[in-house]
Amino acid sequence: MDFAYDDTTEDLRKRLLEFMDERVYPAEEAFEWQAAESGWTAPPMLEDLKAEARDRGLWNLFLPGEHGAGLTNLQYAPLAEIMGRSPRIAPPATNCAAPDTGNMEVLSMFGSERQRERWLRPLLDGEIRSAFAMTEPEVASSDATNIATSIVRDGGEYVINGRKWFASGAMNPRCAVFIVMGKTSHEGPEHRRQSMVLVPRDTPGITVQRGMHVFGYTDGDHGGHAEVLFEDVRVPVDHLIGEEGGGFAIAQARLGPGRIHHCMRLIGMAERAIEMMCRRALSRVAFGKQVAQQGVVQDWIAESRVKVEQLRLLVLKTAWLMDTVGNRGAHTEIQAIKIATPRDVEWILDKAIQVHGAGGVSQDFPLAGLWAAARTLRLADGPDEVHKRSLARRELKKHMPAD
Amino acid sequence: MDFAYDDTTEDLRKRLLEFMDERVYPAEEAFEWQAAESGWTAPPMLEDLKAEARDRGLWNLFLPGEHGAGLTNLQYAPLAEIMGRSPRIAPPATNCAAPDTGNMEVLSMFGSERQRERWLRPLLDGEIRSAFAMTEPEVASSDATNIATSIVRDGGEYVINGRKWFASGAMNPRCAVFIVMGKTSHEGPEHRRQSMVLVPRDTPGITVQRGMHVFGYTDGDHGGHAEVLFEDVRVPVDHLIGEEGGGFAIAQARLGPGRIHHCMRLIGMAERAIEMMCRRALSRVAFGKQVAQQGVVQDWIAESRVKVEQLRLLVLKTAWLMDTVGNRGAHTEIQAIKIATPRDVEWILDKAIQVHGAGGVSQDFPLAGLWAAARTLRLADGPDEVHKRSLARRELKKHMPAD
Amino acid sequence: MDFAYDDTTEDLRKRLLEFMDERVYPAEEAFEWQAAESGWTAPPMLEDLKAEARDRGLWNLFLPGEHGAGLTNLQYAPLAEIMGRSPRIAPPATNCAAPDTGNMEVLSMFGSERQRERWLRPLLDGEIRSAFAMTEPEVASSDATNIATSIVRDGGEYVINGRKWFASGAMNPRCAVFIVMGKTSHEGPEHRRQSMVLVPRDTPGITVQRGMHVFGYTDGDHGGHAEVLFEDVRVPVDHLIGEEGGGFAIAQARLGPGRIHHCMRLIGMAERAIEMMCRRALSRVAFGKQVAQQGVVQDWIAESRVKVEQLRLLVLKTAWLMDTVGNRGAHTEIQAIKIATPRDVEWILDKAIQVHGAGGVSQDFPLAGLWAAARTLRLADGPDEVHKRSLARRELKKHMPAD
């Protein structure tokens, strides 16, 4: 047992931290100004940052294997944490932003040569963006078997009909392709009825209707969260990813790393929040006393530190398990971090907001926006309750009397 | 001891509930559409609703005494709860919306005849709106002695310099007047150095700079929350409210009823959230089971009911105390409801959001917006921590050994 | 709506408070010494206190109607709170201690003339004690239909077989009679299969096996919590309470007032804990500062006050509802107080313990013992989870679409 990062990780951490100090943090204020003017597209400055990150070898770090930087999950995790300290800039600047990351993983693992050429290549180059269309407004989508969008084969084509929402990034005009999850069959085992297809965004029959809000935020710089209508949308059968009926398995494969990334970025957000909380508390005086001297504020700071240390270790161990025994062997841990991280980081952000007073809920600090992101992750990628029930059942199984 | 509402209250509750059913709830969807188009002004439909409410005798219910409807706090409280079920429409429709309510109370209690004629009258008639400028970005404003805006007498005028923010309603062009809190003296007892003056919004030297956001919301329909710069702003000395040095006392007097109103409306929001949570849970199925059958969801519903019943009683008792022994005698209870209500209602809204899944954080349901309002009340009008410390000190005092 | 106690209540409160000050608190230390020597019987001093309480007209206050003091629930509640401040002395001294109170209620409401003569009379006079044997070790007794003890009619007798535990008071040699809940039928509606019979403690076939512990406490002064074996125990058929199949209904009738009493006493315990917490915090210094000046301790004190004020009001309203619309009409509120009170008072006691340091968990302060009592009430009389589920279902029913 050894808790030190390896040399590759330490080297990349150093370079990434320099990039953060030299380019990312200094850009934050201007980024907000540009974002306020940019509607559903990313602020223009992002292209420069991307070029710079690529030059520095900080590009596609999330992607294991030959198509990406080839890091293990355990090596990438501390880098994702650092990116999470400035979560609206650092991940897209390094081409490590969801949902493209998950989509690239899917294409890398399950895509055909041709699909990889057409979509993975420009995604890896940061030339286009993509969206993942799974959640539906009409059903409890946490249960994937509820998904109602139909994907029906008709000769050499699939015909897609359905309504999706919270397709993140899809409002951005640079979003070139959707990965759409739907039902290709109403028979057979429940988890073999779903399939995923690639659907170019300009295919006839697609209507990107509106951007959904998240606690008042449109997340426009990120391309928003679209409601999308699919009416008799036709794509050639070779747009199927993997095999018919493989959609559920691909979704599962996509979620493991996605959750690790989300959790590590959340930990970075939490570190940022603790830093801001401390600085604010040190800089303000109320009732004749520095706010940092208030016992309750100290209690929050200590609790935040205790929570973050625990979360980080569990996420790192989960990454290590994914690397050593695979995603299935890390199932309990992946669920555990998905349950624990968003809610604990939400708690820390809440306290940082409280220390900032009215400023904390406003646009003058990133805290309220980060809070909305953390809160939303308590229900995105499966609400906590679904993960807890599943985790509990596995725990109970260990203790069931053998027949 | 008797827990039944009196006849006046029951009659007004009945009429208000009818108004809600017949006019308010049916207007909610259109209100949102108009609000999205209306910038910093209230949706146009509001004027019709105001006329209707006034016709129905549902007008200025919040204001005790001769200038308003003359209800006691205990009579008004259950009405404010009902208004809170549709908090963006019902309070302004009945001319019971903050910050006008607090400003009307101030003018009613402390205003000169002339001030009442010029400002109270049109406010009572719903012709103008007003703002309250107290919080400052540069200091921890929860400690009123920190307030730095200067109000300096110069002959027959006061000259005001300072920067305020979160002046709710001030972005609205119909906002005609500010009540500004500032320092008229740097000597004497700490709580006798502040004064309040009326400042017409069109006075030279005032710059309404921008609307502050609250978790991504601008609250434009409400007139936003403005940052306002006062540079050598001059008003005649008769614009002083009450006496020089009386600002702190007026602020205290203003806060008691304000807190009761906020808390009762929050309870109405909570009831709405419980209702929505139940309906959603009854209408969705996941993993082969109605969501309403999930044990954890039932736990949330039960906890919500238990919390609301307790909160309501404490708020009502506080109102009764204010009516019978005065605001000072109800000091502990006023602080207690200010501590307990926002956070418990926040909890309930959080659970209602979770039951709604992605929809819960979006603009398609009012829950995320209500959540932001509840969360903000944990720091507005004094953060919880300030109230708790003060309450604890009074509790400790009871047990101090006599000298 | 009126939050003041009526004159009868105020008069009794005054007299009871005097009794507490003059006789109960001064006796506490000696009571502990006697209790440590008294095994399963009450400390001898209790008889004097009983005589004194009876002289002062503070006797059987819990019992409404002609057999007792005739108070309403709303009148008794604040008296039970006061008794709860010294819960091991005041309730038995005033003949208001469980489980006798519940048993007297049952006999008063459902007992035959003869049963009342034989058992109710000496119980009302404080001459004997009684026990209630319902919970069983072998089954989840929170679901009364699980109860397995059989009560089989055999000619003019009932024959009882089964094992009970946590029959509070039954270790005390003065305990003269059990009320035993068992199954008289295995057919018919599930809640009509249970019956209750009176079983004199000296009936052959009864073995009082041992006293169960509660977090290390035997509660010997209270007569402990016995495990009792019933083997072919025979009683005449006129020992049946009410009618065959009526056991479940009697149990329900018994629980309503029982819960109110428990909750009010818990509130008294909480007030005592707050008082002790304040006094200790004022008397100790750590790290150069009075403990009472620590922000976190002040936070606990404030939270405790806020919790207690809410709990008391909800319990009082519940009492009022029971008086005005009956126990069934107060069902939600009875469950609500049963859920909220033990856990919140447990929280307050935990904080009071923490302020007392090592002393807090020891026998030198009553806090740890009170904590164990509060904690146990989270599962006695039905665990919280059962009440919450039932309450949630009623809440959901309000929102079910009519067919």
Added chain:
Amino acid sequence: MDFAYDDTTEDLRKRLLEFMDERVYPAEEAFEWQAAESGWTAPPMLEDLKAEARDRGLWNLFLPGEHGAGLTNLQYAPLAEIMGRSPRIAPPATNCAAPDTGNMEVLSMFGSERQRERWLRPLLDGEIRSAFAMTEPEVASSDATNIATSIVRDGGEYVINGRKWFASGAMNPRCAVFIVMGKTSHEGPEHRRQSMVLVPRDTPGITVQRGMHVFGYTDGDHGGHAEVLFEDVRVPVDHLIGEEGGGFAIAQARLGPGRIHHCMRLIGMAERAIEMMCRRALSRVAFGKQVAQQGVVQDWIAESRVKVEQLRLLVLKTAWLMDTVGNRGAHTEIQAIKIATPRDVEWILDKAIQVHGAGGVSQDFPLAGLWAAARTLRLADGPDEVHKRSLARRELKKHMPAD
């Protein structure tokens, strides 16, 4: 970074697990029976278990360096966890029970050759027991500078006067020696005024007055928690441990490993509790449903698993830090585990109790006793609040502007 245990650890874990399965668990029931009869001494069976453990090479595993088994903290931690699964038997059986462990560490690190010969040797052989007398009833002992016991040099002797309590193990007649912390000076730096001396238990002037209770438990099998009076107790000056004024530093050195051990054992208790919770939930039916199928119970199980995984990793990392950068470098982490572990394990035990119903609070299951142990650790070795304040101050220091 590597999360696998090394070979030495794996080998010892295997042997210890076998010992648990073959000897410890099967002995638990009889241990309780013997303990109930044994007053303040350990149950007789313990000696056999000690001999067996020593034979198996499972002896003094806690002690690093030449005097003990020579394991690192990281190697010992998972073994302590396993012992914690049966915390009243496994630690004393393997000679790894507090307070002897801490006392042996002190003697090993700071004792003179002669002190080690006289006291460390028989302690390592499990022939005698020892006690640590630090906490005092009269002062807030969490602040060591409050300690009032005086140790005054008089010629070739130290004279000790003072009152201690919660000297664990001291009621046991086999306890042969106290390590006593007291003040040797009232001048000089505040943390250089304390010293520690070895005091044989039979020295004249010592009165072991009584055993303190912990939530009703006497912990008699462990030798209880004594209140001890020191009146003009004289020991030769060579009974001083280390140097005069070194007491505070020795206390600090003693606490680091002590906290790790406590936390690891707590994690073992938590695993035991989860196991019991699952088994009970699987074996009981209520309201027509296995308790294990209740959503709320599943929620508890999942939360318990998530908490335990996080706690274990933080404790292991802390052990690794202690091994690699020393106790001072692990200061934040040592405080973090001391804050997080007792309260989270307390939470898990509470839920396990609730699943067990009335049985859970009784002597028929170990849960209530384990709960009392976990709860007490929230205040033993420094209450959480002291650790949190200290941790927060270090966190704040990182962000203080340089002068």
